[in-house]
Amino acid sequence: MLMGLRRSGKSSIASVVFHKMPPNETLFLESTTRIQKDSIHSFMDFQVWDFPGQLEYLEPSFDLENIFGSLGALVWVIDAQDDYLDSVARLNRTILTVQQYYPNINIEVFIHKVDGLSDEYRTDTFQDIVQLISDELSDAGYENAPVHYYLTSIYDYSVFEAFSKVIQKLIPNLSTLENLINTLANNCGFEKTYLFDVLSKIYIASDTRPVDMSCYEMCSDYIDVIVDISELYSWDHPDRKAKGEQNQEAESHVVLHDETMIHLMEMNKYLCLVSVIRNPESKSKKGLIDMNCRTFQEALNDVFSRSWEQEQEQEQV
Amino acid sequence: MDLRKKKRKVLLMGKSGSGKSSMRSIIFSNYVAKDVRRLGATIDVEHSHVKFMGNLTLNLWDCGGQDAFMETYLASQRGNIFSDVAVLIYVFDIESREVERDLDTYNAIINALKEYSPNAHVFCLVHKLDLIQAEHRQRIYDERSAMIRSRSEHFSIDTFGSSIWDQSLYKAWAGIVHKLIPNLTVIERFLHAFAKRVDAEEVILFERSTFLTVTSVSSEIGDMNPIYDRHERLSNIMKAFKHCAARNTHTTPASAGFVVMHTKTPQFNVFLGRFTDNTYIFLVVPPGEAAYNCAVLNTMLAREGFSKAATTGHGDGFPLPTVESPDGTNGAHD
Numbered sequence: 001m002l003m004g005l006r007r008s009g010k011s012s013i014a015s016v017v018f019h020k021m022p023p024n025e026t027l028f029l030e031s032t033t034r035i036q037k038d039s040i041h042s043f044m045d046f047q048v049w050d051f052p053g054q055l056e057y058l059e060p061s062f063d064l065e066n067i068f069g070s071l072g073a074l075v076w077v078i079d080a081q082d083d084y085l086d087s088v089a090r091l092n093r094t095i096l097t098v099q100q101y102y103p104n105i106n107i108e109v110f111i112h113k114v115d116g117l118s119d120e121y122r123t124d125t126f127q128d129i130v131q132l133i134s135d136e137l138s139d140a141g142y143e144n145a146p147v148h149y150y151l152t153s154i155y156d157y158s159v160f161e162a163f164s165k166v167i168q169k170l171i172p173n174l175s176t177l178e179n180l181i182n183t184l185a186n187n188c189g190f191e192k193t194y195l196f197d198v199l200s201k202i203y204i205a206s207d208t209r210p211v212d213m214s215c216y217e218m219c220s221d222y223i224d225v226i227v228d229i230s231e232l233y234s235w236d237h238p239d240r241k242a243k244g245e246q247n248q249e250a251e252s253h254v255v256l257h258d259e260t261m262i263h264l265m266e267m268n269k270y271l272c273l274v275s276v277i278r279n280p281e282s283k284s285k286k287g288l289i290d291m292n293c294r295t296f297q298e299a300l301n302d303v304f305s306r307s308w309e310q311e312q313e314q315e316q317v
Numbered sequence: 318m319d320l321r322k323k324k325r326k327v328l329l330m331g332k333s334g335s336g337k338s339s340m341r342s343i344i345f346s347n348y349v350a351k352d353v354r355r356l357g358a359t360i361d362v363e364h365s366h367v368k369f370m371g372n373l374t375l376n377l378w379d380c381g382g383q384d385a386f387m388e389t390y391l392a393s394q395r396g397n398i399f400s401d402v403a404v405l406i407y408v409f410d411i412e413s414r415e416v417e418r419d420l421d422t423y424n425a426i427i428n429a430l431k432e433y434s435p436n437a438h439v440f441c442l443v444h445k446l447d448l449i450q451a452e453h454r455q456r457i458y459d460e461r462s463a464m465i466r467s468r469s470e471h472f473s474i475d476t477f478g479s480s481i482w483d484q485s486l487y488k489a490w491a492g493i494v495h496k497l498i499p500n501l502t503v504i505e506r507f508l509h510a511f512a513k514r515v516d517a518e519e520v521i522l523f524e525r526s527t528f529l530t531v532t533s534v535s536s537e538i539g540d541m542n543p544i545y546d547r548h549e550r551l552s553n554i555m556k557a558f559k560h561c562a563a564r565n566t567h568t569t570p571a572s573a574g575f576v577v578m579h580t581k582t583p584q585f586n587v588f589l590g591r592f593t594d595n596t597y598i599f600l601v602v603p604p605g606e607a608a609y610n611c612a613v614l615n616t617m618l619a620r621e622g623f624s625k626a627a628t629t630g631h632g633d634g635f636p637l638p639t640v641e642s643p644d645g646t647n648g649a650h651d
Contacts (some may be wrong), residue, residue: 095438214565227581228554229450232547233518234584252580254589256575258566 003051003076003094004087007031009112009154013077014038016048016154017163018200021069023154040200046072046170051113068098072170073106080151081113088129092136100141102248107147108166114154126151140205157217164202176303184296185275188289193275194219195267195300198227204271219274222262226252249297251290265293267300323499324374326401330390330420330426331408333358333382334338336444336481337628340408341365341379344527345480347570349560350481353583360396361386370524370531371593391425399433399449406440409410409461412448416464424468431470433536438496439474441487447480454478484549491530491549508534512617515612521548521599522592526555526571531596539601551599581609586599588613592620 002010002185012026015053018040036050068074076094078087091109109127114122130149137270150162168174177195185193185207192215194203201220230250256262261277273293327446329337345367359381367375367436380390390398407426413419423441430437443461446454462476477489495501501540512520518539522531530548544550555575562574575597580590585601586609592598598620601610 036459072370092416218561218565221558225554228550228578229587230582230584232544232550233587234582235541235543248583250580250582252578252582255576256562256566257576258568259576260566 002075002077004079004110004112006075008078008082008087011036011050012154013110013112013152013159013163014048016200017159022176026154046167057300068102068105071102071105073108073166075108075109075110075166077112077164078129079113080111080122080129081116084125084129088132088251092133095133095137095147096140096142096146099145103272105146106166107145108162109147109149110152110159110162111149111154112159113238114151114158115155122151153269157213157220160201160220161211161213161216163200167204170205173303174205177209178223180296180299180303181205184292188275188279188285188292189277189279190263191215191278192273194272196220196223196253196272196274197270198223198266198272199270215276218262219264219276222254222264222274223272226264227249248302251293253286262288263293265290265297267297271277271300273297323372325403325497326376327378327404327406327497329377329379329406329408330403331382331442331444332410332413332422333384334414335408335410335452336384337382337406337408337480338363338379340442340444340479340486340490341377343486344495344529345377347526347560349557353481358383369494369527375497387422389430395429397435402430402434402437403462404438404440404493404606405430406442406493408444409441410464411443411445411457411461416461420464420468422469423465425469427468427472431472437472439469439472440489440493441469441474441476442479444478444479446478446485447482451620483545484553486553487529487549487649488546490527491552494524494529495532498531505532505534508532509538511615512536515600516608517600517602517612517616518542519601521551523597523599524556524559525591525595525597526573528552528559528597579613581606586612588616590616591621592616 002014009026011029011032012023014036015021015026015029016023032050032052034052038048038050040046040048064240074094074141076087076091078084078091098107109129111126115127117125126149137147147155148165150158150160152162171177180306181193181195182255184190190207192209192212193207194216195205196203196219199224203216230275249268250272251265252263259280261279263277264274265274266272273296275285277289329341330335338356338359342348342353343350345365361381363379363381365377365379367377369375373584378398380386382535389533400518405426407423409419409423427439430439441462443458443465446458449457454641458478462478466474475492477485477492479485479489498504499550508520508522511517512534513536517536519533519535521533523529529552533548535542558571559573559575563570563577566573575589576591578587578588581604583604586604588595588600588602588609589595590613598616600612602609
């Protein structure tokens with residue numbers, strides 16, 4: 001769920017991340033007046049609720065169970081360019097309520113619109129907000145509340161990055177996935193590997209090496225390139241015939257001017273694996289990499305199908 | 318002097334603020350669209366030399382468009398500016414409120430051009446189309462280009478609608494450079510023969526630094542592709558990715574580039590690679606792993622044959638002596 005004061009940028013975030021809207025067009029978005037529920041069907045189904053800022057949900061007339069009952073993560077958006085004290089006070093009240101009744105909800109604070117702030121001012125604001133919230137929480141007796149903070153902006157990749165982290169916490173078998181990716185990356189000599197959701201360009205898992213923003217940018221842009229090119233040449237015509245056997249999943253790689261290689265492999269309908277390879281030795285073993293990725297693909301589909309089956313079983317019980 | 322080394326004078330004209338320098342910066346100087354806000358007004362004439370395809374140098378005269386400058390171009394500078402022009406690119410601002418006056422100025426320029434370089438090509442770009450609502454775009458553009466045509470005297474002109482925010486800019490400029498490249502028929506003949514041999518649906522040749530489409534050939538099946546603006550879109554896509562790569566590898570966009578790109582999907586296979594020093598070749602073939610690998614191998618061989626022919630022949634990369642190029646590849650094939 002996305003929450004925050006009015007005009008803090010909630011709907012903009014939802015449109016940019018999930019509907020591929022160019023950031024400069026979000027200026028024309030109207031204010032949201034009712035709860036917008038947006039179902040995302042991807043590797044796992046989840047709903048994004050865009051919650052209008054002016055609604056007073058803490059009033060007793062609101063059904064808290066209805067709002068927070070099935071919630072996995074609450075994203076609170078703070079406009080960093082505005083006076084944020086109001087928003088922080090409201091967030092504190094919300095956290096206290098949520099913590100009291102639903103301690104399992106992850107609370108994610110997006111300090112948003114930081115593109116307009118200078119670097120120095122950015123860190124100041126960040127520390128200030130973190131300080132304000134954690135003071136309030138420890139006063140109320142919650143020392144280790146699950147609250148996380150992110151600096152975001154829709155004009156660069158930070159909002160995708162932040163959303164990736166949010167979604168990752170909701171994936172039941174993230175550690176299994178990470179282990180799998182780590183094994184793959186180590187064996188193939190990848191510098192950095194991401195498992196992307198193609199539609200939203202959120203990465204749902206990566207190897208556990210430190211995140212490098214530039215790698216992420218290149219990988220996510222490369223997905224764009226492949227998706228766009230595919231759009232141009234994937235037309236249907238009865239006369240178009242294949243000339244031989246080929247894998248059903250798309251595979252692509254590019255070598256850049258500085259010999260970096262980016263390797264992309266489609267995993268299933270929603271996911272693709274993108275890796276950055278700098279090690280010259282591993283680059284020559286292209287066939288091996290492909291094979292390893294296929295093995296990974298099988299493992300991945302295993303992990304996901306099993307989790308679905310489990311869920312169904314649980315539902316039946 | 319080597320005859321095939323060509324220097325072409327290109328005049329870029331239009332009213333002040335119509336977007337001449339903006340589009341020049343995006344196409345030739347690796348600016349991205351939002352960066353052009355930084356550009357100031359052009360004072361007088363800015364000369365620049367752009368190397369294109371190695372042996373073709375575009376001598377670009379970016380002429381500041383304020384009225385005072387326009388008057389000097391037409392009066393005291395007349396002979397200097399309008400002689401030896403290969404191409405005149407005249408930019409119209411679609412949002413202009415004084416359409417009649419713009420056309421009068423344009424007509425005066427055309428008359429001067431007729432006097433000094435009657436054989437020049439004239440291209441008119443109706444620019445900033447993004448500012449018009451999508452549903453009216455085609456109609457307004459058609460009206461405007463009809464008006465421009467009626468004021469162009471005996472010149473047969475080409476008009477393009479363009480905007481720096483989408484691929485239409487690449488379409489317009491690809492059209493322009495297409496007219497300027499010497500020996501284009503040779504290149505095209507070679508590509509035709511090559512495409513047939515590797516059974517490609519489409520072969521496109523891109524210029525290296527600008528990613529403009531130099532030329533392309535497609536098979537009968539490739540021609541059925543319903544997306545007509547695919548070449549411009551590709552230019553746009555690849556250039557955007559080049560910028561991203563440059564940003565993240567800490568180099569300038571000018572020195573960034575691709576060595577090779579392979580893409581295999583269930584519907585098609587694509588290979589992008591360096592062809593000559595100044596071009597990339599983009600090859601679309603139907604699915605089939607073995608056939609694809611063959612096509613890639615053949616492209617490599619063709620490239621070798623090509624450069625060999627070029628070194629033994631006439632020194633520099635592209636335009637080849639007429640017969641050798643198809644032969645060079647024929648030999649390399651089997």
